[in-house]
Every structure is written in C-alpha cells, then in structure tokens.
Amino acid sequence: xxxxxxxxxxxxxxxxxxxxxxxxxxxxxxxxxxxxxxxxxxxxxxxxxxxxxxxxxxxxxxxxxxxxxxxxxxxxxxxxxxxxxxxxxxxxxxxxxxxxxxxxxxxxxxxxxxxxxxxxxxxxxxxxxxxxxxxxxxxxxxxxxxxxxxxxxxxxxxxxxxxxxxxxxxxxxxxxxxxxxxxxxxxxxxxxxxxxxxxxxxxxxxxxxxxxx
Amino acid sequence: xxxxxxxxxxxxxxxxxxxxxxxxxxxxxxxxxxxxxxxxxxxxxxxxxxxxxxxxxxxxxxxxxxxxxxxxxxxxxxxxxxxxxxxxxxxxxxxxxxxxxxxxxxxxxxxxxxxxxxxxxxxxxxxxxxxxxxxxxxxxxxxxxxxxxxxxxxxxxxxxxxxxxxxxxxxxxxxxxxxxxxxxxxxxxxxxxxxxxxxxxxxxxxxxxxxxxxxxxxxxxxxxxxxxxxxxxxxxxxxxxxxxxxxxxxxxxxxxxxxxxxxxxxxxxxxxxxxxxxxxxxxxxxxxxxxxxxxxxxxxxxxxxxxxxxxxxxxxxxxxxxxxxxxxxxxxxxxxxxxxxxxxxxxxxxxxxxxxxxxxxxxxxxxxxxxxxxxxxxxxxxxxxxxxx
Ligand SMILES: NC(=O)c1ccc[n+]([C@@H]2O[C@H](COP(=O)([O-])OP(=O)(O)OC[C@H]3O[C@@H](n4cnc5c(N)ncnc54)[C@H](O)[C@@H]3O)[C@@H](O)[C@H]2O)c1
Ligand SMILES: [Zn+2]
Ligand SMILES: [Zn+2]
Numbered sequence: 001x002x003x004x005x006x007x008x009x010x011x012x013x014x015x016x017x018x019x020x021x022x023x024x025x026x027x028x029x030x031x032x033x034x035x036x037x038x039x040x041x042x043x044x045x046x047x048x049x050x051x052x053x054x055x056x057x058x059x060x061x062x063x064x065x066x067x068x069x070x071x072x073x074x075x076x077x078x079x080x081x082x083x084x085x086x087x088x089x090x091x092x093x094x095x096x097x098x099x100x101x102x103x104x105x106x107x108x109x110x111x112x113x114x115x116x117x118x119x120x121x122x123x124x125x126x127x128x129x130x131x132x133x134x135x136x137x138x139x140x141x142x143x144x145x146x147x148x149x150x151x152x153x154x155x156x157x158x159x160x161x162x163x164x165x166x167x168x169x170x171x172x173x174x175x176x177x178x179x180x181x182x183x184x185x186x187x188x189x190x191x192x193x194x195x196x197x198x199x200x201x202x203x204x205x206x207x208x209x210x211x212x213x
Numbered sequence: 214x215x216x217x218x219x220x221x222x223x224x225x226x227x228x229x230x231x232x233x234x235x236x237x238x239x240x241x242x243x244x245x246x247x248x249x250x251x252x253x254x255x256x257x258x259x260x261x262x263x264x265x266x267x268x269x270x271x272x273x274x275x276x277x278x279x280x281x282x283x284x285x286x287x288x289x290x291x292x293x294x295x296x297x298x299x300x301x302x303x304x305x306x307x308x309x310x311x312x313x314x315x316x317x318x319x320x321x322x323x324x325x326x327x328x329x330x331x332x333x334x335x336x337x338x339x340x341x342x343x344x345x346x347x348x349x350x351x352x353x354x355x356x357x358x359x360x361x362x363x364x365x366x367x368x369x370x371x372x373x374x375x376x377x378x379x380x381x382x383x384x385x386x387x388x389x390x391x392x393x394x395x396x397x398x399x400x401x402x403x404x405x406x407x408x409x410x411x412x413x414x415x416x417x418x419x420x421x422x423x424x425x426x427x428x429x430x431x432x433x434x435x436x437x438x439x440x441x442x443x444x445x446x447x448x449x450x451x452x453x454x455x456x457x458x459x460x461x462x463x464x465x466x467x468x469x470x471x472x473x474x475x476x477x478x479x480x481x482x483x484x485x486x487x488x489x490x491x492x493x494x495x496x497x498x499x500x501x502x503x504x505x506x507x508x509x510x511x512x513x514x515x516x517x518x519x520x521x522x523x524x525x526x527x528x529x530x531x532x533x534x535x536x537x538x539x540x541x542x543x544x545x546x547x548x549x550x551x552x553x554x555x556x557x558x559x560x561x562x563x564x565x566x567x568x569x570x571x572x573x574x575x576x577x578x579x580x581x582x583x584x585x586x587x588x589x590x591x592x593x594x595x596x597x598x599x600x601x602x
Pocket of ligand 1: 384430521
C-alpha cells in the first residue's frame, strides 16, 4: 500500500494564507452575497441541500462532496465495502475493523493518541450505497453515507459521500475535533479526492521527495 | 544533491538538499543531464506568481538518465528520457482526452485547496512551479523524482544530442500547441507577440503548419533577428505602430490569428502597462496584459486568439467589447505536453524542426543564479540558457 505522504501542513497553510491575502481585494466585493439570507428564504431548487448557504438539519451539520472516478461502479463499491481499505485514503483513520454490522474505527488523535469510534451499518445496497451511523451512546453523534452512480457518457462512476454530525460544543465537540482534526468538510473532500487518486492511478499523489520518517 | 532553490524575489541559490527517492509505485528517479531556464521561471523570479515557499527547487525543463524505478514504472535504468513539465496521471478523464495539463490527480489534495478558491478548480501538478501546482521539486537539480513515469517521460533514441531534444519538455510543444490553437488555414497571417523561446517556436510551428506569413513582434533586435531567420517578418514595436503595420501587412484584414507569447509581464511604457505594473508591484494579483490587449485589437473579425503566455490573476481594461463584437475565438492553457511528444520527437529526428538555434548560453548548474540574472536582465543576448549539473 502506498504511504500517505503529505507536505507539512504548516507550510501549505502558510501558502494558503498568502494566496488568500492576495485575493482579499478581489473577494471582499462578494462577501455581501453570503450574508442576509436565512433558511426560510430558500426556495426549492435542484441543488443538494448541503450546498445551501445555511446547511443545517436540526442539530446536524451536513457536509458532502461528489467526484467522478474513471472506474466501474462495482469496483469502487467493492473496494469501499472492504472496510480495512479505508485507511489507505482516510488520513486520520488508522484501522477499520468490521464484525457483522459493526465497524470499529481507530482514529488518530493529536500527539500519538488514538480514539475509537463504533458505527453500525444502516444500509448496504450492492454497487449502490453504504451508510453507517454511530452506535447509540457514542461520544460522537455522526452518520455517513457513500453512494455510487453510473456517470454519463462513459465517464465512470459518480461517487457522493455525505457526513452529518453534531457540530462542536461541549465534550462531543472536542471529540469531533479529535475525530476530524480539520474541518470535516475539508477532511471529507480530501478523502474523496484521495480515493479517486487511488482508484484511478493506483497511488496517492505527493510532492514529497523523501519518505516520511 | 545540488539544486537551485527559491528564496524570494530575485533571490535564487544553489544549495545542497537531500536526494529524492522513490515514494510511489509508478515513480522513477532520474539523474539530470540537461536543464533549462524558462520564461515561466522568470514570473516566479519576479514574484508575480503566488504560492512559492523559500527552499522550493525550481525548474521544469529537464532531461536525464533513469537511475531508479518504482515497481510500477515501465522505464529501465540507464534510459535517457525527456520529462514533460506537466505531471499527468494518464488515467483520469482529462488525461484520457489528452488534456494533460488538466490532470485531476497529480496535484496533492492539500495543495488543490489553494487553487480551488482562486480558479474554481484545482490545477494539475507541474514541476518546480509553486504550491498552486503541487509544490513539486523541480528539475534545476542533480536528481528529480518523476511521478507517473510509465506515462510521462519520453525515451530518447541514441544519436540525438541532449540539446536537440531537451525542449520537448516544454517550449517546443508549447510553441507547437500555440500554432495548433490558431487553426491555420490557407492564406492565413499569424502574428506572434514576443520573440522569446515560446514565440520563436510558435513562429517555426506556424510556418510548418502552412501559414502564408508569420509576423513576429518584439523590441529586442537580436530576438527579432532569430525570428526572421525562421522566415518571419518582424515588427520592432519601439519604432513602429504595431496595429497600423499589421493592417497594412495583411491587405487591410488584420492577422487571421494572433499569438500572445508574452504573458503576464508585458514590457512597454504605454499608459495601460504603467498602471498594470503599479498594481502588480503592490501585489494585488494584477496581470500586465498590454500585449494581449493589442493582439485582440489587431486580430481580424472572426479571427482566433491563441494565448500560450502565462497569466495568474486578474486583468482589467480588457477589450471585451472588441473580443465580442468581432466574434473572436480564444484558446489557451498550460501545454498538454505528452500529447505532442512522439510527433515532435520524430520531427526533430527528421530535421524538420530546429531546436538548438535559440540556445545562447551554456552554464553549469552552479552558475544558475547568474543565468537567471541575465536571462531576466539581458534578454536581447540571453535568449535561452541550458545548464548541466
Ligand atoms: N502555456 C505554457 O504551457 C507555457 C510554457 C512555457 C512558457 N509559457 C509562457 O510563455 C511566455 C513566454 O515565454 P518565454 O520563455 O518565451 O519568455 P521570455 O521572457 O524569454 O520572452 C518574452 C518575450 O516577450 C517580449 N515582449 C514583452 N512585452 C512585449 C510586448 N508588449 N510586445 C511584444 N513583445 C513583448 C520580450 O521582449 C521577450 O522577448 C511566458 O509568459 C511563459 O510563462 C507558457
Ligand atoms: Zn516553461
Ligand atoms: Zn490525469
């Protein structure tokens, strides 16, 4: 399995900051767009709910992302359904063990710590979708779903992953922060892109010149 | 190993850094035998492309000998290869369409985050070209780790010298694609702004593709002379009214296709360019688009704009009205290098394209900072710098 090599985050963040500062002049003008509207104003359109300007469902925050992967649906489903594969593209997940319907996730925490999350598979439709939910009484209240659909024009498969969670606040918030390490939307986006890289190219792209110690 | 590293505007140094190693299965490591400085490197040198970090290894035009291969590489140790500056996986939707510089997978996910807000999409990976395109260590070095080595590098047969094939890495296919993007028809005039390496190869390519005439525009006499050697007519914009001259030289039509081989750092003291320069200096992401503006005004009605010149941010005073009302078409992009490698290698072998005429200086890698200083500051004489580690 390819090592997961990522540039030092601090470096990337420093660049991100400098890029963002450069953009401030251009971006300021569009800030008003995102203010002053609330959910009641939202008329029905065909976009996924999570792309709304205030994507909240009761207590839950919902993040999600779609990518098209140039591989057949059954291959992608099979790779994902073999849950021990997930750490190959999920940066913070050390291991996933499945016993029956239960998944036990070992998640990397800060400073060498690790953390266990238990979820139950709540839906599993072959070559179509897999969904899981944290087991009642967990510190973390979260639900996830991944869907596989044929892409148009022979482009492969559209893969859509959605994660719902109760956003930070109190003990659960700290646990969530530990679970995702970064903002869940960012984390989810990265994981899906790494999944695409791994399935299309057999490896995860890195600019590193040397293996991490 | 020794490598040229970036430390800030006009500050590049040759330093000792760790050797690269194989990381991913499809990787190879090559020992560089020749590497060049590109006009694109000057945009980094001038600090007008964001996303550079101190210590980044520069260089995206390089070739060498394979010294290590990952288990999924198809290269063999000892083979001589030229490496495209575009890092492309060969498997994604864009690579399958031969849009290699749009590869979805080569830019690591963390750095994809930098260009998604800036450009709406993440860019592909490029060697030695800022963290916007992955922050990959570049080729002005003794060794380079080359990802996807089973699809990118082109193997060079014996009998062709390094200098003959080195530019397959970038500027030759870039000039070629620039001409291809002109959709040249019989009787066409193609006007080329900029007689740097890209412009010079665009001149040569447009003539091979059957342009009736190519008119090249610059202000450096020696660079204009090189363009003329390849059969271009030339205009020195310091002494001639470019727009008027182009109309007169095309029977009152204007050029059928125009190529901007200047990019975001146009020279000149026209009012638009002075204002652009001021904005670029304070760093608000403004590009200097004087050559492009002029090219759009010059282009005949219904004509084509081809823009290999690199831009990074925003442009104002853009003659959008002229563009729309004249019904122009516009094609651009980082070059899809891998698409052209084989065909151009054949043309070099058959002597159809001349690739070495523009090399003015040969230096060692240790002299790279001097190479940058002069390629930047003495453009008339320093037309292309090739270095050997
Ligand atoms: N699209 C790609 O993949 C790709 C690849 C390589 C280079 N490039 C870009 O192509 C451009 C040219 O590269 P190069 O290596 O030839 O650079 P270069 O700096 O050597 O050449 C630029 C030339 O443009 C001339 N020039 C400047 N202002 C002008 C004006 N107003 N009118 C006419 N000529 C003018 C300069 O005198 C110079 O000779 C750069 O922007 C570079 O980044 C793009
Ligand atoms: Zn270049
Ligand atoms: Zn690709």
